[in-house]
Amino acid sequence: MTSPDAPELAAFLQEHPGTRFFDVFLNDLNTVERGKRIDRDAIAGVFRSGMLLPGSMFALDVLGGTVQATGLGFDEGDADRPCRPLPHSLVPVPWQQDGVAQLQVSMYEPDGRPFFGDPRHVLVKVLDRFHRLNLTPVVAIEYEFYFVDRERTAAGQPQPPPLPRAGRREFRTQINAMTDLDEYSAVLARIDTVCRAQGIPSTSALAEYGPGQFEVNLAHRADALRACDEALRFKRVVRSVAREHGWDATFLPKPYRDMAGSGLHVHASVLDAAGRNIFECPEPADDGAGSLRIESSELRHAIGGVLATLGEGTAICAPGPNSYRRFRPEAYVPMTPSWSVNNRGSAVRLPPSDAANRRIEHRLAGADANPYLVTAWLLAGIHHGISQGLEPPPPVRGNAYREGGTPLPSHWATAIERFRTSDFAASYLGRPFRDLYATVKQAELDDFNSYVTPLEIEWYMGAI
Numbered sequence: 001m002t003s004p005d006a007p008e009l010a011a012f013l014q015e016h017p018g019t020r021f022f023d024v025f026l027n028d029l030n031t032v033e034r035g036k037r038i039d040r041d042a043i044a045g046v047f048r049s050g051m052l053l054p055g056s057m058f059a060l061d062v063l064g065g066t067v068q069a070t071g072l073g074f075d076e077g078d079a080d081r082p083c084r085p086l087p088h089s090l091v092p093v094p095w096q097q098d099g100v101a102q103l104q105v106s107m108y109e110p111d112g113r114p115f116f117g118d119p120r121h122v123l124v125k126v127l128d129r130f131h132r133l134n135l136t137p138v139v140a141i142e143y144e145f146y147f148v149d150r151e152r153t154a155a156g157q158p159q160p161p162p163l164p165r166a167g168r169r170e171f172r173t174q175i176n177a178m179t180d181l182d183e184y185s186a187v188l189a190r191i192d193t194v195c196r197a198q199g200i201p202s203t204s205a206l207a208e209y210g211p212g213q214f215e216v217n218l219a220h221r222a223d224a225l226r227a228c229d230e231a232l233r234f235k236r237v238v239r240s241v242a243r244e245h246g247w248d249a250t251f252l253p254k255p256y257r258d259m260a261g262s263g264l265h266v267h268a269s270v271l272d273a274a275g276r277n278i279f280e281c282p283e284p285a286d287d288g289a290g291s292l293r294i295e296s297s298e299l300r301h302a303i304g305g306v307l308a309t310l311g312e313g314t315a316i317c318a319p320g321p322n323s324y325r326r327f328r329p330e331a332y333v334p335m336t337p338s339w340s341v342n343n344r345g346s347a348v349r350l351p352p353s354d355a356a357n358r359r360i361e362h363r364l365a366g367a368d369a370n371p372y373l374v375t376a377w378l379l380a381g382i383h384h385g386i387s388q389g390l391e392p393p394p395p396v397r398g399n400a401y402r403e404g405g406t407p408l409p410s411h412w413a414t415a416i417e418r419f420r421t422s423d424f425a426a427s428y429l430g431r432p433f434r435d436l437y438a439t440v441k442q443a444e445l446d447d448f449n450s451y452v453t454p455l456e457i458e459w460y461m462g463a464i
Contacts, residue, residue, distance in 0.1 A: 009047050012090050012101070013040075019092070020099035024051050026083060026106060027232050029119065029440055030062045030319065031370050035083075035105070043103075050082030051105060058107070058117030059440060062320065067443040070436050072117065081115055083107045086229055091198040095240045102236075104229055116432045119372035120225065126376045126428055127224060129383050134273040137379050138359075139227040140220040144262035144367055145238055146255055147184065147212040148248045158255045160211040161247045170211045181207055187245050188214070194237045200230045209260035222271060224379065228371040253318075253366030254325030261326035261333060262367035266378055267351070269359040270298070279358040284341055284350065284395075291394050292341065302360060304392040305385015306348055306378060307337040310364060313377040314409045315419035315441060317365035321448055326366055327410045329401040334364055336405035338396045345400025347408075364408070373429075373437075380428035416441045 013019060022043045025035030034057050038046060045051075059072035066073040089104035107115040114121035130137055149161040149169075160169050163183045181188065188205050195202045201219035208215050218234060221227035235251060242249035254261045269279050281296035294300040318324055326333045334347035341350045349361040360382070365374045384390070396403045409415040419425055420438035429437075 006044070006047055008090060009044060016092055016101065018099045019101045021101070022046075023093065023100060023102040024083075024105055025102070026053070026057065026104065026118070026120075027370070028057055028060050029370060029373075029437060030060075030368075031232060031235065032060070032062070032064070033236065034060070037100075046103070046105075047085055050084045050108070052080040053083050053107065054078045055081050055107065055115060055117060058115075058119075058436065061440060061444045061447065063447075067440045069443060070439050072436075081107050081109060086120075088199060088226060089229055089233070091233070093240075094194050094197050095244050104233070116430055117436050119370050119376070120228070122429050122433050123225060123228065123372045123376040123379075125430060126379045126383065129428075130270070130379070135278070136222055136271045137224050137382070138220050138222045138269045138271060138277075139224040139375055139379075140218060140267040141227055141231045141371055141375075142215055142217045142263075142265040142267070143231065143234065143238075143251070144208055144213060144215045144264075145249055145251050146210060146262060147187070147214075147242055148250055148255065150246065150248055158248075158250070164245075181205070184212075184214070187241060187247075190244065191216070191237060191241050194241060195234065198233055198237065200234050200237065202234065208262075210256060211259065213260060213262065220267065220269075224375055228375055231371040251367035253323050253368050257325070261331060263326070263333070263363065264365040264367050264369050264371060264374060266362045266365070266371075266375055267359050268362065268375075268378055268382065269357070270302070270382065277356055277358065279360070280356050281358055282355050283352075296358070297389075298386055299358060299360075300392060301385040301388070301390050302382040303339050303348055303385065304390030305383070305388065306360065306362065306381035307339060307392055308390055309377070309381040309384060309424055310337040310347055311406070311408050312418050312422040312424055313381075314364070315412075315415040315438070316373045316377050317369050318409075318412070318415060319366075319369055319441065320444070321412055323366045323368055324410060324412055324415075327408075330399070332363075334408065335401060335410070336403065336407055337393075338400055338403060338405055339392055340396045340400065343396060343400055346396050376429060380424070384424070384428070412441075412445055416445060 020040055022038045024038050025033040028034050056066045056072045056078050059067050059070040083105035086104045093100040093102050106120045107118045148158040153159050162169055165183055203217045203219050205216045238249045269277050272278050279296050279299040284292040284294045287293040332344050338346040339348040340346035347364050351361050362378045425434040
């Protein structure tokens with residue numbers, strides 16, 4: 001099993017002698033951090049034998065309640081399992097003032113087997129299929145998020161914070177606005193500083209469409225597990241630094257009805273045993289018959305596999321009710337399983353690049369999705385397409401929202417049902433995990449649907 005050697009802890013304590021406490025955590029299905037604060041005297045025991053947490057950590061709904069139908073609660077006595085440290089995850093916590101560090105862990109069975117419900121191990125299962133072919137996926141993750149004021153509107157809705165310099169609230173839309181970058185310069189610089197302290201490879205930040213909305217790109221890694229570990233660490237950094245500045249930060253996909261949604265975009269390519277990108281090829285060119293010629297058969301088949309499985313994995317990429325608020329025409333969110341060259345309206349995009357860096361950009365997931373699971377599903381589709389020699393449909397050109405094609409699930413219930421009955425999910429992610437995830441999400445859906453909302457009272461009570 002993967003665990004840092006004890007010398008990593010010794011080296012860290014030598015470099016950070018003032019460390020008194022360690023936040024030791026894992027991320028559940030909804031990416032909520034769950035764990036304990038361990039004092040300095042006890043941390044060596046975590047490296048030696050792990051930290052105990054109940055398996056029901058992965059049967060929790062978004063509110064933290066155990067979904068008993070999973071069998072991981074009272075049915076097994078809420079049994080503990082050891083959680084072991086992840087490599088490269090022992091880092092300082094600069095936003096804490098009392099000598100705190102943090103450590104990410106992953107859950108195992110007492111006999112050393114990976115615990116089936118941990119999304120990190122689900123990604124390991126998919127990666128093993130590539131490794132058996134002497135192939136290595138390369139992954140990069142982009143996150144979009146909003147800074148929001150802690151003070152809500154009179155209706156209880158989020159609102160942008162006052163601009164740090166101008167002092168006013170800004171509700172306009174300005175993609176790539178340098179003025180917005182200037183306004184938020186201090187908080188973005190602080191995020192960058194903390195990312196560097198924690199070894200998170202953030203490469204760029206840009207102002208997105210919504211007020212207070214930004215996108216940060218993380219560097220490509222030939223280690224998909226580490227890329228996802230760092231992505232979850234990045235989310236914690238953003239939220240914590242926002243609190244330092246008196247704001248909140250949210251990765252909710254659609255915090256504002258009339259503003260842009262926030263996505264989680266994953267870029268992927270694949271290296272062979274010699275380190276060559278098997279997607280390497282010139283930019284696809286017109287074949288004279290109204291389609292595009294892709295010289296790399298592996299890239300062509302990978303696109304075919306990702307698109308063929310996209311609908312069954314929508315519940316992974318859109319895991320909650322707010323996820324589906326993004327699904328609107330001409331909102332830069334794909335509505336059909338489509339691909340393109342440099343068209344942000346498609347589900348799979350081939351971004352501009354030189355031949356050696358040719359890659360797939362997966363654009364379906366919202367910022368609320370679990371990066372381990374989104375990456376696992378994307379790579380599973382790539383593996384499936386390559387191993388089965390699947391061909392993609394014709395690419396979209398122009399307005400991707402005017403193209404035909406079978407719509408992706410646009411309702412949470414439909415997406416959960418497609419995932420629950422997916423043989424592909426059972427094969428690549430494991431049937432026990434498929435059933436666990438579907439059960440937890442169905443319980444969240446049922447609970448969510450039981451609430452009476454202010455909007456339905458406003459719309460219907462006086463009219464009916």
